[in-house]
Amino acid sequence: MVKNRTLFSRTADGIILALLVLSSILCIFPIWYTIAVSFSDKAAVAGGLVTWLPVDFTLSSYKKILQEQAFFTAFGVSIQRVILGGILNFVICVLMAYPLSRQSYQFRYRNAYMWFLVFTMLFSGGLIPWFMTIKSYGLLDTIWALVLPGAVPVFNVILLVNFFRSTPKDLDEAGMMDGAGPWYMLLKVYLPLSVPVLATITLFSIVMHWNSFFDGLILMNKQEHYPLQTYIQQLVVQINTDNMTTEELRQMAQLSNKTLNAAKIVISMIPILIVYPFLQRFFIHGIMLGSVKE
Amino acid sequence: MKKQPFAFHYHLMLLPGIVLLILFSIVPMFGITIAFQNFKPGLGFWRSEWVGFDNFKYLFELPDSRIILFNTLFIAIGKIIANMIVPVVFALLLNEVRTAWLKRSVQTIVYLPHFLSWVILAGILSDLLSMDGLINQMIGAFGAKPIMFLGSNSWFPSIVIGSDVWKEFGFGTIVYLAALTGINPSLYEAAAIDGATRMQQLRYITLPSLKPTIILLATLSLGNVLNAGFDQIFNLYNPLVYDSGDIIDTYVYRAGLLQVQYGLATAVGLLKSVISFVLIIISYVLASKFANYRIF
Numbered sequence: 127m128v129k130n131r132t133l134f135s136r137t138a139d140g141i142i143l144a145l146l147v148l149s150s151i152l153c154i155f156p157i158w159y160t161i162a163v164s165f166s167d168k169a170a171v172a173g174g175l176v177t178w179l180p181v182d183f184t185l186s187s188y189k190k191i192l193q194e195q196a197f198f199t200a201f202g203v204s205i206q207r208v209i210l211g212g213i214l215n216f217v218i219c220v221l222m223a224y225p226l227s228r229q230s231y232q233f234r235y236r237n238a239y240m241w242f243l244v245f246t247m248l249f250s251g252g253l254i255p256w257f258m259t260i261k262s263y264g265l266l267d268t269i270w271a272l273v274l275p276g277a278v279p280v281f282n283v284i285l286l287v288n289f290f291r292s293t294p295k296d297l298d299e300a301g302m303m304d305g306a307g308p309w310y311m312l313l314k315v316y317l318p319l320s321v322p323v324l325a326t327i328t329l330f331s332i333v334m335h336w337n338s339f340f341d342g343l344i345l346m347n348k349q350e351h352y353p354l355q356t357y358i359q360q361l362v363v364q365i366n367t368d369n370m371t372t373e374e375l376r377q378m379a380q381l382s383n384k385t386l387n388a389a390k391i392v393i394s395m396i397p398i399l400i401v402y403p404f405l406q407r408f409f410i411h412g413i414m415l416g417s418v419k420e
Numbered sequence: 421m422k423k424q425p426f427a428f429h430y431h432l433m434l435l436p437g438i439v440l441l442i443l444f445s446i447v448p449m450f451g452i453t454i455a456f457q458n459f460k461p462g463l464g465f466w467r468s469e470w471v472g473f474d475n476f477k478y479l480f481e482l483p484d485s486r487i488i489l490f491n492t493l494f495i496a497i498g499k500i501i502a503n504m505i506v507p508v509v510f511a512l513l514l515n516e517v518r519t520a521w522l523k524r525s526v527q528t529i530v531y532l533p534h535f536l537s538w539v540i541l542a543g544i545l546s547d548l549l550s551m552d553g554l555i556n557q558m559i560g561a562f563g564a565k566p567i568m569f570l571g572s573n574s575w576f577p578s579i580v581i582g583s584d585v586w587k588e589f590g591f592g593t594i595v596y597l598a599a600l601t602g603i604n605p606s607l608y609e610a611a612a613i614d615g616a617t618r619m620q621q622l623r624y625i626t627l628p629s630l631k632p633t634i635i636l637l638a639t640l641s642l643g644n645v646l647n648a649g650f651d652q653i654f655n656l657y658n659p660l661v662y663d664s665g666d667i668i669d670t671y672v673y674r675a676g677l678l679q680v681q682y683g684l685a686t687a688v689g690l691l692k693s694v695i696s697f698v699l700i701i702i703s704y705v706l707a708s709k710f711a712n713y714r715i716f
Contacts, residue, residue: 255451
């Protein structure tokens with residue numbers, strides 16, 4: 127770098143630093159604020175006293191959640207969904223990516239399969255036919271309705287295909303020479319080499335399953351089958367004041383309980399906040415490896 | 421042609437995924453026929469009356485359809501432009517930082533909102549933006565009247581675009597940062613020796629190096645002009661802002677699943693799918709032609 131930095135240059139550095147710190151604060155503040163609200167006293171929140179630290183620190187919202195059966199049921203559904211869906215996504219993604227990463231002379235149907243995949247990714251029947259198909263399979267109100275329709279993460283498959291293709295050809299030839307079959311090559315050679323990408327697609331699929339609310343909303347009729355995000359969506363976000371019954375108005379009264387809602391939001395963020403630091407060091411690397419080709 | 425000894429195993433590996441795709445992606449495509457029917461759930465697929473293009477004709481006569489199309493385009497294009505500019509600028513700023521730990525911490529923080537759902541973020545936002553929320557308290561401190569942000573048609577589209585940028589700009593910078601690290605450092609050294617200022621280096625080295633990436637992403641975003649973001653708007657909007665916030669996807673949800681106008685909703689969805697599909701194909705063709713981009 128240049129040694130004698132001018133005053134202009136140093137001022138510029140200062141401004142850049144300030145902008146970066148400011149945008150980081152902007153990104154984290156709403157989340158931080160919600161955490162502060164969740165630990166504050168109800169009255170303090172209603173009076174608008176909370177800005178960035180909890181006022182009259184209390185765990186009462188969290189204690190109240192402990193008594194709510196519906197919250198835990200929804201939490202359980204989400205956990206179940208993430209585990210089932212995550213494993214299914216992973217297995218299918220790996221199984222599909224390997225054959226599709228072969229060259230056409232190794233597997234001549236490769237391109238046909240690939241176009242089929244891309245077609246399903248780009249074109250869809252739309253919401254209503256999708257809903258009716260799942261209904262006709264009799265999957266409504268089962269956990270499989272949340273897991274199976276998204277079981278093939280085409281985008282992730284393509285990411286992994288591109289990564290597999292970027293591994294040296296010599297590796298493949300050496301393996302074949304030693305008599306390794308496709309299953310051996312996939313499990314013992316390609317998978318151990320792909321940890322960053324695998325971590326990335328696993329993060330994506332965990333986050334996708336944890337964050338989905340809409341399929342839960344339309345595919346589940348009974349509230350006890352709602353995943354956590356759908357449950358929160360119904361409770362915290364959706365306030366439809368038109369055509370409201372007295373029963374719903376009574377629930378409205380509960381809705382205004384800001385601290386309780388904040389606590390629910392905080393709890394539902396926890397799993398993401400836990401996996402995020404572990405996997406985020408992989409994903410930048412993983413995305414770039416999967417998408418940049420020679 | 422050479423022998424392909426493992427073809428059977430390859431087909432076997434692909435089988436589960438292909439079966440699931442057929443069941444959950446291809447089969448629903450046949451449901452598109454509902455768009456040409458006066459579909460009655462009681463009568464089902466086979467016995468509902470065929471009406472040709474009536475659903476589409478009806479759709480174009482609806483006064484709502486123009487508003488919905490306008491809202492969708494306005495919000496989607498606004499997002500595309502803002503999500504183009506902010507990450508580039510942010511990546512450039514971040515690139516100027518030489519302190520590694522600072523750079524890494526800023527990155528880690530700004531990616532975070534991308535991983536939270538719109539349910540959670542909408543919950544947080546509607547609290548912050550409510551009449552007695554923190555933002556209005558701050559406005560109140562300056563003596564101004566509180567604004568009903570999420571209930572005002574003049575505010576709603578900008579809040580949608582702004583909060584989307586807030587959620588996604590950190591994640592959007594990843595690609596640009598990668599492009600920036602790919603620039604040969606000797607270019608900067610040579611420029612510095614020749615006496616180029618930082619602004620000149622930015623203008624003559626950094627920006628031209630980023631140009632291909634910017635063009636590529638701009639081209640690919642073309643396929644998204646009808647996607648204004650269902651999850652976000654669904655969680656933020658309310659009947660007060662239908663005029664400015666109702667988009668194709670939210671309309672399909674309400675008309676189809678809530679008002680049980682299956683035929684109409686499917687027709688709207690089909691129109692959107694077809695146009696989007698064509699746009700995506702065009703954008704991929706352009707991207708492969710001008711930026712040498714391939715999906716696989």
